[in-house]
Amino acid sequence: MGFWDIIFFWWSSTPTPPPSPLLSEPWRKINWGGNQSPVQWVKDYNPQTEDQQLRILLHGLVGAGKSSFINSVQNVLQGRMCNNAPVASGHSSFTKKYTTYKFKKESQDTFYPFVLNDMMGLSNTTYRNKRIHVKDVKRALKGHVQNGYTFNADSKLSKDDPYYNPSPSVNDKVHVLVSVIDANTVSRMDDKVLTTIMEIRDEASELEVLQVAILTKIDELCPEIKKDLRNVYKSKKLKATMEKFHKESGIPMNCIFAVKNYHDETEVNSDTDVLIMSSLMSIINFGNDFLNKINE
Numbered sequence: 001m002g003f004w005d006i007i008f009f010w011w012s013s014t015p016t017p018p019p020s021p022l023l024s025e026p027w028r029k030i031n032w033g034g035n036q037s038p039v040q041w042v043k044d045y046n047p048q049t050e051d052q053q054l055r056i057l058l059h060g061l062v063g064a065g066k067s068s069f070i071n072s073v074q075n076v077l078q079g080r081m082c083n084n085a086p087v088a089s090g091h092s093s094f095t096k097k098y099t100t101y102k103f104k105k106e107s108q109d110t111f112y113p114f115v116l117n118d119m120m121g122l123s124n125t126t127y128r129n130k131r132i133h134v135k136d137v138k139r140a141l142k143g144h145v146q147n148g149y150t151f152n153a154d155s156k157l158s159k160d161d162p163y164y165n166p167s168p169s170v171n172d173k174v175h176v177l178v179s180v181i182d183a184n185t186v187s188r189m190d191d192k193v194l195t196t197i198m199e200i201r202d203e204a205s206e207l208e209v210l211q212v213a214i215l216t217k218i219d220e221l222c223p224e225i226k227k228d229l230r231n232v233y234k235s236k237k238l239k240a241t242m243e244k245f246h247k248e249s250g251i252p253m254n255c256i257f258a259v260k261n262y263h264d265e266t267e268v269n270s271d272t273d274v275l276i277m278s279s280l281m282s283i284i285n286f287g288n289d290f291l292n293k294i295n296e
């Protein structure tokens with residue numbers, strides 16, 4: 001065996017390390033600990049027009065994490081666990097009521113100038129139920145659904161219902177529609193669900209309401225994220241998931257955000273806070289542009 005044969009033998013028998021699940025640099029920057037914290041940005045946000053309120057509607061499949069996101073925002077703003085929006089423990093649809101969540105400012109008797117609306121989740125049922133869901137979302141977008149309305153999976157909100165608001169104000173209308181998606185379901189998304197999401201997206205664009213998406217449960221998607229949330233935009237798996245969802249839904253990449261909701265924690269955590277608020281900050285920014293457009 002010659003010298004080069006030995007070198008080749010040594011080289012080919014050295015095991016190559018498996019590729020890292022993480023990119024060396026994050027592809028999206030998050031301000032984890034600097035002065036310009038997204039948490040402070042959200043707390044300081046004020047719309048240009050006084051008394052204007054930004055309405056953000058969350059929709060998505062049953063169990064996607066809509067109510068958990070609302071609780072998470074509340075936890076960050078209050079600096080402690082709150083759990084105002086009831087969260088599911090099983091797989092059946094949990095939220096049934098259309099609920100507006102307002103968030104009280106810490107030191108004053110006032111509320112932040114944005115509200116989050118929770119609604120019944122879309123379930124993997126019949127085509128008819130999906131049509132009804134699309135119609136309910138459309139009515140909510142236009143501001144016709146009043147706080148407290150209980151959704152009915154078999155019929156849309158009727159115009160004679162006491163919870164039907166026939167003349168919505170600017171504040172009743174939805175300014176940003178957020179599709180909440182469990183990141184772990186993106187690889188096996190049902191075609192019918194995708195079609196429903198696209199139909200809702202079309203309705204929203206017709207009303208010129210901006211649509212964004214948040215991918216939840218990223219801690220379950222990628223162990224590196226579970227280990228350290230700061231790996232979020234380094235995770236190759238999450239990036240591939242977001243790109244897949246972008247291609248299938250048509251929602252631009254810069255309108256898709258990743259979050260880990262508070263779900264089993266007993267205390268707030270600064271990295272979890274920052275990631276939740278950085279997505280809310282982008283959502284508010286989009287909504288603010290929309291408000292400025294309608295005020296022109």
Ligand SMILES: Nc1nc2c(ncn2[C@@H]2O[C@H](COP(=O)(O)OP(=O)(O)OP(=O)(O)O)[C@@H](O)[C@H]2O)c(=O)[nH]1
Pocket residue numbers: 060061062063064065066067068069086087088089090092093094095096119120121122180216217218219220259260261262263264
């Ligand atoms: N690991 C993990 N679990 C989460 C996350 N977000 C939500 N969950 C869990 O997912 C389950 C469903 O969450 P919900 O917030 O009730 O979902 P929903 O979209 O409001 O569901 P419906 O009201 O039924 O439409 C709960 O058990 C949550 O604790 C997350 O980011 N990570």
Ligand SMILES: [Mg+2]
Pocket residue numbers: 066067068086087088094095118
């Ligand atoms: Mg819910």
